[in-house]
Amino acid sequence: MRSATRVLAALGMTVVALAGATACSSGHSPVPATSSSPGTRVTASPTPSPDATDAPAASPRPLDCETLIPADTVAALHKQGWSAAQRDFAFGPDPVPSGIACLWADPTTASDHGLLYGWAPISGVDAAAREAELVSEGWIREDSDRGVYITADPRTALSKDADGYGMTYLFGRGWVSVSDTKQGLILIDPKG
Incomplete structure (x- = not known):
């Protein structure tokens, strides 16, 4: 198994820098708030979740950084002067087929601020x-x-949302999503 460092490394040092900047950003973030707080450490259940017989889900439409999140969020990011860099979704060095990761930031400014x-x-x-x-x-x-x-342990998370969550994966039936904070996961909708 790969270490957590290798898992983060595949998303690139840019992701780590972007995650770190999210907590320090000024201005309004297009990420909505939620009302939960980080839980305690729980060991993996003995029964795989989602069910081990699940096949990967197919996106009902072609995905790119402009369609993965709501159009109003994309418009707000563009209004800020931001654009997205699309990469493969990966755990460690292994890309997940048909997955995408989008790094939104201001391309004209050397900054670690982004989503x-x-x-x-x-x-x-x-x-x-x-x-x-x-x-x-x-x-x-x-x-x-x-x-x-x-989710990343809040004691070691580089950035945190209003509820204390840093980088978080959400595993559903046949799919996985990721964001620099748990709140950011609310925006991801491959169905549109």
Whole structure:
């Protein structure tokens, strides 16, 4: 299994820098607030979640950085002068087929201020393995009605949302999404 460092490295040092900048940003962020707080460390369940027989979900439409999040959020980011750099969604050095990761930032300014949104189809077996890998490296698991959240330990998170969550993955049935904060996951909608 790859270490958490390798998991973050695949998203690139840019993601780490962007995640660190999110907490220090000024102005309004287009990310809505939620009303939960980081949970306690929970070990991975013995039964894979989502079900190990799940096949990866197919996006119902072609995805790119302009369609992964709501059009009004894209417009607000463009109004700020930001644009997106699209990359492969990856755990460690291994890209997830048909997945994307979008790094939104101001391309004219050398800055570590930005946002991350990503989505990928993933099988239940691979999801369970990735969840267990992250938890074994100190990430925190929380089960919910939406799926399984795996978030960076708040004591080591580079940036945090208003509820104390840093970089977070959300594993659903046949898919996984990621954002630099848990609040950012609310915006990711591959169905449009």
